[in-house]
Amino acid sequence: MLAGGIGGTTGDMLMHSLDTVKTRQQGDPHMPPKYTTMANTYHTIWRQEGLRKGLYGGVQPAFVGSFVGTVCFFGAYEWSKRAMLDWGVTPSVSYFAAGLFADLAAAPAYVPSEVLKTRLQLQGRYNNAFFNSGYNYRGTLHAVRTIYRVEGFGALFHGYKATLWRDLPFSALQFAFYEELRDRAKRYMGSNAIGLPLEIATAASAGGMAGVMTTPLDVVKTRIQTQQNTSPASTNSPAAAPCPSRHSTATASAKPSTSQTRPISTSSPSTSLRVHSAATLDTSSVMTGLKIIYKTEGIAGWFRGVGPRAVWTSVQSGTMLVLYQTLLRYFEQHPLTNVDDV
Numbered sequence: 001m002l003a004g005g006i007g008g009t010t011g012d013m014l015m016h017s018l019d020t021v022k023t024r025q026q027g028d029p030h031m032p033p034k035y036t037t038m039a040n041t042y043h044t045i046w047r048q049e050g051l052r053k054g055l056y057g058g059v060q061p062a063f064v065g066s067f068v069g070t071v072c073f074f075g076a077y078e079w080s081k082r083a084m085l086d087w088g089v090t091p092s093v094s095y096f097a098a099g100l101f102a103d104l105a106a107a108p109a110y111v112p113s114e115v116l117k118t119r120l121q122l123q124g125r126y127n128n129a130f131f132n133s134g135y136n137y138r139g140t141l142h143a144v145r146t147i148y149r150v151e152g153f154g155a156l157f158h159g160y161k162a163t164l165w166r167d168l169p170f171s172a173l174q175f176a177f178y179e180e181l182r183d184r185a186k187r188y189m190g191s192n193a194i195g196l197p198l199e200i201a202t203a204a205s206a207g208g209m210a211g212v213m214t215t216p217l218d219v220v221k222t223r224i225q226t227q228q229n230t231s232p233a234s235t236n237s238p239a240a241a242p243c244p245s246r247h248s249t250a251t252a253s254a255k256p257s258t259s260q261t262r263p264i265s266t267s268s269p270s271t272s273l274r275v276h277s278a279a280t281l282d283t284s285s286v287m288t289g290l291k292i293i294y295k296t297e298g299i300a301g302w303f304r305g306v307g308p309r310a311v312w313t314s315v316q317s318g319t320m321l322v323l324y325q326t327l328l329r330y331f332e333q334h335p336l337t338n339v340d341d342v
Contacts, residue, residue: 003331004074005067007323011316012066017055018315019062020045022308023121026222027133034131038307048130058120060140065113069106074324077102077175095179099172103164111163112156116143118222162221165286170214170313178206178321199322207317211309216302218309220289 012019021041028035035041045054081098085091120143123135137143147155181202185194194202293301 001071001075003324003327004077004320005071006327007320008070008073009063009067010323011319012062013059014319015312015316016059016062017042017051018308018312020055020057020121022218022305022312023118023222024131025305025308026219027118027122029133038311041308045124049124049128053125057124058117058140061113061116061120065110065117069110069113070320072109073102073106073171076105091183092176092180096172096176099175100168103167103171107160107164107167110167111160114163115147115156115158116140119143159221159224162217162224162286162289166214166217166221169217170210173210173213174206174313174317177209178203178317181206196322199325200318203321204314204318206321208310208314210317211313212306215304215306215309216290216293217286219293219302219304220286223293224286224289 018038021035021038024041024045025033025035035044042055048054049057077098080101081094084094084097089097119135120137120140122133123137124131124133126136126138128136137146144156182194185198185202186192189195189198290302297304
């Protein structure tokens, strides 16, 4: 569990800026999108918003959620995998099923941090004059207090089902690919020690393939967690009001009635997407969301941000799993307790 927590957190922190790029591309409500290529998105966010509040927005909840979530994940994964193998279950089925079970165990700790991270990533810096996402939190604690006060505690778990729809197949595919590729590498090398290059290659390949295959589910999950609330009762909340963009500031005096003051609720239909003529998810259903995006944006809509996601999942998976295996070997060689002394 400790090896998994350290490995997973290191991988997530290393690739957080790329995750922000992916989130901006997927959650951009404008049509045509403001952010196009990965390099363009990186450069634009860096130039306009900087590193800490721009590319590394939402890093605090991401750190906490990553460590707690991966500790739970790897504990559940290793226990369930070894139990199924001992029961005589086929290895490939054991790896796939253990990945599903592990994500179910980690989700209650992971999803609230994902909600906070996604909102702060999409928002960028406080009073962001360059991107109107609909959020305007001063920081993580302010976001928690505002969500709790305006939307209720349950809002921290908005998108729970969509997150599971994305993460369950991703984890199952990732670890099924990883264990299979690693077994092949062991047979190729004729040893359990396959060496660092193959360790990195197998882990990165497994994460990249799983990431690309689950991109449509990631797009739906991001949009569900970044929807606006159309409820009139919520229109007067200043805490979550969107910050003005350069365009809206310039035209505010001419068109005061068009300024948006609605906070975002991740459980309701999206109004920001409707305003900007992109696909509107008038549902919290993942399958319905996939159909809406396909009908309005085609296959390209399903694979928004696939480039950053493929790179992110490859590097994150490579870092996490290589560190995981390295730390496991270290802990085996340096046990925390001496059996002879007990």
